[in-house]
Amino acid sequence: xxxxxxxxxxxxxxxxxxxxxxxxxxxxxxxxxxxxxRQPGERELVVLSAGNLATSxxxxxxxxxxxxxxxxxxxxxGSLFEAAELIGQTMRDVVRRDNPDGKINHVDFSCSLILxxxxxxxxxxxxxxYPEGNFIEATRETPYFQIGEAKYGKPVLDRVLxxxxxxxxxxxxxxxxxxxxxxxxxxxxxxxxxxxxxxxDLQLCFNERVDEHNRYFQTLRQQWHQGIQALVNSxxxxxINQKRTTLSA
Amino acid sequence: xxxxxxxxxxxxxxxxxxxxxxxxxxxxxxxxxxxxxRQPGERELVVLSAGNLATSxxxxxxxxxxxxxxxxxxxxxGSLFEAAELIGQTMRDVVRRDNPDGKINHVDFSCSLILxxxxxxxxxxxxxxYPEGNFIEATRETPYFQIGEAKYGKPVLDRVLxxxxxxxxxxxxxxxxxxxxxxxxxxxxxxxxxxxxxxxDLQLCFNERVDEHNRYFQTLRQQWHQGIQALVNSxxxxxINQKRTTLSA
Numbered sequence: 001x002x003x004x005x006x007x008x009x010x011x012x013x014x015x016x017x018x019x020x021x022x023x024x025x026x027x028x029x030x031x032x033x034x035x036x037x038r039q040p041g042e043r044e045l046v047v048l049s050a051g052n053l054a055t056s057x058x059x060x061x062x063x064x065x066x067x068x069x070x071x072x073x074x075x076x077x078g079s080l081f082e083a084a085e086l087i088g089q090t091m092r093d094v095v096r097r098d099n100p101d102g103k104i105n106h107v108d109f110s111c112s113l114i115l116x117x118x119x120x121x122x123x124x125x126x127x128x129x130y131p132e133g134n135f136i137e138a139t140r141e142t143p144y145f146q147i148g149e150a151k152y153g154k155p156v157l158d159r160v161l162x163x164x165x166x167x168x169x170x171x172x173x174x175x176x177x178x179x180x181x182x183x184x185x186x187x188x189x190x191x192x193x194x195x196x197x198x199x200x201d202l203q204l205c206f207n208e209r210v211d212e213h214n215r216y217f218q219t220l221r222q223q224w225h226q227g228i229q230a231l232v233n234s235x236x237x238x239x240i241n242q243k244r245t246t247l248s249a
Numbered sequence: 250x251x252x253x254x255x256x257x258x259x260x261x262x263x264x265x266x267x268x269x270x271x272x273x274x275x276x277x278x279x280x281x282x283x284x285x286x287r288q289p290g291e292r293e294l295v296v297l298s299a300g301n302l303a304t305s306x307x308x309x310x311x312x313x314x315x316x317x318x319x320x321x322x323x324x325x326x327g328s329l330f331e332a333a334e335l336i337g338q339t340m341r342d343v344v345r346r347d348n349p350d351g352k353i354n355h356v357d358f359s360c361s362l363i364l365x366x367x368x369x370x371x372x373x374x375x376x377x378x379y380p381e382g383n384f385i386e387a388t389r390e391t392p393y394f395q396i397g398e399a400k401y402g403k404p405v406l407d408r409v410l411x412x413x414x415x416x417x418x419x420x421x422x423x424x425x426x427x428x429x430x431x432x433x434x435x436x437x438x439x440x441x442x443x444x445x446x447x448x449x450d451l452q453l454c455f456n457e458r459v460d461e462h463n464r465y466f467q468t469l470r471q472q473w474h475q476g477i478q479a480l481v482n483s484x485x486x487x488x489i490n491q492k493r494t495t496l497s498a
Contacts, residue, residue: 151400155429159477168486176481180404196489206489216487223484228408231476232425236468237417240445240455 001187002033002148004048005177006114007170008126008138010163012205013116013197016174017048018148018182020189034193035060037067037074040203043119045074045083046195050148051111051131058094059087059111080125081137084115088133112147117197124199152184153177167196172220175210179221192217250436251282251397253297254426255363256419257375257387259412261454262365262446265423266297267397267431269438283442284309286316286323289452292368294323294332295444299397300360300380307343308336308360329374330386333364337382361396366446373448401433402426416445421469424459428470441466 004017017033031053037045047063049056063086066072072090077083095109110131118124126138128145138145140163146154153176160173171194181188195207210217253266266282280302286294296312298305312335315321321339326332344358359380367373375387377394387394389412395403402425409422420443430437444456459466 151433152404154433155401155404156477158433159474160481168489169481171487171489172481172484184400184403184407216485219485220487224480225408227480227483228405231473231480232409232418232421234476235421235472236465238420238465238469240417240420 001185002050003146003150003153003178003181003188004033004050004114004148005144005146005150005153005157005174006046006048006116006126007144007161007165007174008116008124008163009143009165009167009170011167012199012201013046013118013124013126014167014170014174015046015048015114015116015193015195015197016171016178017193018178018188019191019193020187021053022187028189030189030191031057032193034195036195036204037063037117038203039075041120042202043075043117044197044201044203045080045115045117045119046197046204047087048114048147049111050113052107052109053111055091055094055098055109056111056113058097059090059113062090062094063087077119079122080115080117080119080127083117083119084127084129084135084137087113087115088129088135091129091131092133114145114147118200118202120202124197149181149185149188152181156180167198171196171206175217175220176224179217179224250434251299252395252399252402252427252430252437253282253299253363253397254393254395254399254402254406254423255295255297255365255375256393256410256414256423257365257373257412258392258414258416258419260416261448261450262295262367262373262375263416263419263423264295264297264363264365264442264444264446265420265427266442267427267437268440268442269436270302271436277438279438279440280306281442283444285444285453286312286366287452288324290369291451292324292366293446293450293452294329294364294366294368295446295453296336297363297396298360299362301356301358302360304340304343304347304358305360305362307346308339308362311339311343312336326368328371329364329366329368329376332366332368333376333378333384333386336362336364337378337384340378340380341382363394363396367449367451369451373446398430398434398437401430405429416447420445420455424466424469425473428466428473 007014035047113129116126129135191211198205256263362378365375378384440460447454
């Protein structure tokens with residue numbers, strides 16, 4: 001599996017992805033799921049991928065091959081919206097290449113992508129591109145998207161994240177969301193790729209590959225884990241000795 | 250959907266279930282998913298159910314109908330293990346009744362159950378009964394089971410719960426696990442049913458239907474939510490302005 005999250009906030013964009021892929025429990029590998037298409041000063045696009053690795057790699061390879069050629073060119077789209085359309089179409093083309101008549105039912109060729117970034121003249125935007133190639137855009141009310149193994153790490157995002165959250169805080173939330181996911185699910189694994197984009201920079205302001213030895217991640221996960229223990233210890237105890245009843249009563 | 254969790258701890262057992270069922274978004278109802286089979290002083294059995302409601306209701310109805318008759322009698326099994334076998338077999342019988350040849354493929358008739366309790370002469374035990382009717386038992390290393398929409402509420406359990414956790418603390422964890430799940434997923438909903446069994450009591454020591462107005466649950470979810478905000482605010486801030494690199498570098 002995979003876990004990726006991306007956030008579209010007042011100050012910019014935050015992206016994070018894990019790097020574990022598996023085809024069965026005995027075929028586990030490390031692949032980067034964060035991809036960048038850049039023209040400093042003109043556009044900064046980040047794509048996160050989940051799902052069938054053959055499909056997502058082909059989509060990224062085709063986008064890279066065509067970048068700068070003027071045809072199917074992700075560096076030439078007039079807007080992020082058009083970039084999302086191009087990626088969705090490329091995804092459909094790849095799935096059709098590998099499963100032309102849709103007859104192969106025992107393999108899931110689909111993948112899910114997140115596209116975020118900014119093109120000069122537009123505001124930063126964030127899109128969730130579905131396996132069918134259609135897509136939705138993040139808004140102030142729904143400032144983040146997840147793909148892959150999303151459920152474990154969702155509660156902390158839902159409690160903390162909103163459109164006005166700072167990039168630093170959002171980055172912390174993303175790391176905590178990954179820590180919670182990796183603690184409960186073996187199919188999401190280190191290292192993580194993290195990138196931060198600040199509005200109108202037209203290039204990333206920060207990116208990092210976070211591995212087990214990353215000092216900040218170690219500190220953060222320890223502070224979080226100890227903080228949760230302390231929080232649980234501080235809760236008002238329940239009065240469970242006051243009732244003795246039967247369920248069926 | 251549904252979310253149920255049950256824990257087998259040093260001091261006893263804790264059970265919790267939501268009550269929302271849905272067949273599509275416009276057919277939402279409230280059904281109890283916690284069921285009790287009791288002979289005070291002899292045995293206390295609690296069953297939690299998730300999955301196809303027609304199947305799980307039929308299983309419970311058959312177990313209730315046969316209780317005390319001496320045949321297929323859940324009040325007559327010599328052990329919790331035999332009770333799990335009986336429930337698994339009853340589940341297989343119901344699925345076979347409703348889908349005799351296994352030909353109906355567009356409906357999922359399956360359900361998942363958790364059985365926990367104590368029969369005089371045995372220790373308390375906890376079983377996770379799979380849709381196929383086979384089952385596993387909780388151990389010191391794996392003291393809890395979840396069925397249904399389990400992922401959102403798993404991280405807090407994995408951080409806090411272990412075999413020596415007190416019943417009071419485990420009850421708090423269960424409520425927080427439900428709060429996190431309900432905040433992120435609409436298909437799990439109030440009221441909750443909660444029951445606590447203390448070793449060798451041979452009857453429940455506490456049970457409660459927790460609705461939106463439950464004062465303790467209100468306090469707990471507020472303390473937890475505010476505590477998470479405070480914990481996030483206390484984390485060491487990241488130094489995201491120190492690096493400026495490209496992903497592809």
